[in-house]
Amino acid sequence: MTTAGPQRPDLARELIARAQASAACRAQRVRNQLDAVQLGQGRHADHANTNVLRRILSEHDWPGHLLVGPTAARAAWSIALHSDYEPDSQRAATTLLQRAVQAGDALIQHWAHLHDRALVNNGHAQEYGTQLLLRADGIEVCPLRAPESLDELRASVGLPPLAVALKTVHRRYTPDHRAENALTVAFPEAA
Incomplete structure (x- = not known):
């Protein structure tokens, strides 16, 4: 680059x-x-x-x-x-x-996000845990292919552990900013 x-x-x-x-x-x-x-x-x-x-x-x-x-x-x-x-x-x-x-x-992080989004949009489980649903009652991670090795896989493409990423999303989408309907979003970590 x-x-x-x-x-x-x-x-x-x-x-x-x-x-x-x-x-x-x-x-x-x-x-x-x-x-x-x-x-x-x-x-x-x-x-x-x-x-x-x-x-x-x-x-x-x-x-x-x-x-x-x-x-x-x-x-x-x-x-x-x-x-x-x-x-x-x-x-x-x-x-x-x-x-x-x-x-x-x-950036490989961009690819991981787009790869996951394409998988989710085609009805498949995601690999890197970058896609989630914002609902009125909270945040839900879209289905995962291999949840037991997720943080290792995320680290392999330079993404933080899922727990750290979720804290960022929780801060960003406080209760008064949640959508009433489900909305699929990507983590804001691929800056």
Whole structure:
């Protein structure tokens, strides 16, 4: 990974702007501050973001640190992570992100989160314990493939033990910020 500027600052700006707008909408959704029209607009924005990311993936592969810089690479990861309505695109992004990780152009923590999200969205148990449900009565970790070795697996990709990650999430989502309906989210640890 490099400290030089990104090769495509135009793509970087677009990814960052899209991810920031989407994150703001999700934050309002978690706090139940959106009406039905705004929820629909948020879903439309997620679809539009997925389409933009799909175009970037087809033209450039994963938009990693070299192409767009670390901040925009994180934005691309966030867009892919929230492409829940398009599982084929999410799986393709997971594969390309894994290749970028292997080339040293992306963070393995981002791949672990996206890998887990794609598994959960396709009805499978997750591997790294990064996906959870926020419910009115608390936080629930989505089903795990191998819970007995979870913390070892998390450590292998640079994630903290599950108990530490859950404390962070509990601090972030205090009782008055919980959603009334279940909402799948990723741990905020892949910064």
